[in-house]
Amino acid sequence: MMHMSHHTEGTTMTKAPRSSEAGRVIPLREAPQRGMSAPRIRTKPDMGSIEERYGGRSFRATWRANGRRENRSFTTYEEARDFLNAMAINIRQGGVPIAVSKSRTRFEDFARHWLACETKDRSKKESILKNHLVPAFGRKPIGQITRREVQDWINRVQRDAAVECEVCDALQTELGDDDARCRRHKGRKPPSPRSIKDHYVMLSQVMRAAEREGYLLNGCPVGKGLHTFPDVDKRMVILNDYQADHLLEVAAEQFPAELAMVHLDSHTGLRLGELVALSREQYDGSSLLIDRAFKRSGIVGKTKTGRVRCVTLDDCCKRVLNEHLAGLDPEQRLIFPAVGGGMLIPTNWRKRVWYPLVEAAGLGHMGLHIHDLRHTHCSNLLAAGWEVTAVAERLGHASTKMTLDVYAHPLAGRQAALLAEKGLRPQAPGL
Template identity: 30%
Template sequence: MARVWIEDRANHADYQQAVEKWQAAKRKGSKRQAPGRWRVRWYGPDNKPKAKTFAKLPQAEAEKDAITARLDKGSYRDPQSAKAAVKVIAEEWYKSLRRQGRTTKHDYRELLDNYVIPQWGDWQVGAIRWEDVSDWIDDLIEKPGKSGRKLGPARITKIYRVFSMVMKRAVQTNRIAANPATEHELPRRNEDDEHVYLTHEQLERLAEAAGEYRRLVLVLGYCGIRWAEASAIKASRVNVDTRRIRIVQGYTDVRGALELGPVKNHEKRSVPLPRSFAEELRELTAGRKLDALVFTAPEGGPLRYSNFRQRFFDPAVKAAGLDGLGITPHKLRHTAASLAIAAGADVKVVQTMLGHKSAAMTLDVYGHLFPDRLDEVADALDAGRVAALDKIRASLAEAA
């Protein structure tokens, strides 16, 4: 039996009854379309029967040829599968995540609930076109986000990537043949707006203005660790003698509750402490229990990012004369990276400090800060060439 064929329903009892009902309705003024006489039938890759009805034979023949071609090429998709709602596929994708950490999954959940599902949740996945996604990106750029403020380029990119991963799931599960959320032009990040690089003097002024949290600011600004990691440092993981802090855990705010878990990317590491203030940390760890937090809230317990910013960090920024630069506790990582690079640290050292998954990532973010060393290479090549020419001249002189 052919895999795809056309069936004439003219002599089928159900078709004849449908035609009679249609004619009766038409006499009463109904504008309903006549029932389809020609039915295209086929078996999908799952060996289950499929059917689609057309009023005219040429339409049925065109569909038969199209389905046959898709079956032969392996690009066939069950039309019913394309009717799945995006919110269903989004939940499937989210439940399938295995390697992502708690923070990443929490971010994905927030982006799904606030942006992806409200926009696309009730859409049939097969109905989404590339231009629909392009229009949505324009809306993300122009309209305010959930906070009431316009979304930044980095935030828009994250939202788009989450949606693209949901659509990739639809492709992988044979709902659609191609991902409509690919090859879109996204707003470009302005690195000057995203990154703030303080000088040593600026960092010291900020630390002094932070009062009791002076040493925390210095750790953030010189060690390059994340806020989640700094707030989870325990006394046992600070070794003043070797000038190292061991980074193994971080706090994550999950729906208002702080949870202690592994660091991002599971990149446990040791970061260096400048000798000039390493001894100051000894005061914070001496005589304390090994599992005691080094930096705590005024009333005890772990520090919360929002409270620390509002009560201590932002006032310190203003007192230090640095307001307007967009400095945040997290952005002190950029200062740590820039100061380390200026001091001669290579890319692998900076990667280790920051806990990046790869040196390529470090170069993508901070590559413009590393000296290009082109003059150094040119001078070395020149020295080699001059030495070679001297040997050649000496050889020619001896031969003469």
């Protein structure tokens, strides 16, 4: 430290360095004592301010949230600056300032608050929250969930599911019993890769909402940098005319009681939950009014998109449906009731009817699902020249964009196959 000398009336006075009571020299940037104010950093972030404390060993970021003064300490100035700048970006995108008290809210409490505002797939999200997310993060403060904890949870779930699948496959092979897997899990299978991805997607939705509402003190723990999920999206299966007709022929021979349901699905593209919930009041002899659907929770509610639509039937479909209704009890209000007369359970119907039907038709190698009849119907309509708006309205899509995004690639492949059958090749536009 440099000494400063002052000359006064011929005498030399030297200003002594600052020292403690023990004679130790105190640096100018040493930690302030109690009652002393710390210097302010002149360079400010986009919002709030940063205060240097304890000789540069700590930096306190200060901002206002809900009319209250909030602060948080960091070890470096850059961390404090990045924290405030990220909060400013979140506010510009419609979020709110972070409140430290909010970050102590339990994950389960905020997730249920978020779920109460959701309208799409409520029953599915309630099941994921109850059975998967709450056991993993329920009692933990939402602001303390880190990226490492999320990554460990993903790894653990995937590892446990893989082990359970190996055990079930070995048990099924040893006993020669197809139901061994279900009995081991009391009717519930280990989560598939697609299900695990759905669980992570819902966790991401909850954490993004918490970030927008100012609950996350340490930033959002989901997003880029986490485990990359494999491509688990199911390949869409589009049946050609021969395969679709053959499937209906086998249904008429081996499952005559279920022919009307399979025929109606292949000619209208209704979702399975909408088929199960159909009642006589929805059929006027020429069209179906689709305003309800069977949900995963076992209740009948709104359709997937919440929209009401009218689906017109062709002559063949009306004939098959009228013959089916003529064979039912007049007091039965459901069009496709269960064997005992109550509501048909989709899971049981797939196991009892659909999977044996697909195998009998020789289509088991394709991995055909009942929903693929809906894909086939939509593809046929687009290939026949229907306008996208009409197809989206008939199938109950939320928008025409969804129709184009889902079916543009399969339709292009089908057009190429049709051209190949005629000995033609698709040409580039303008040729």
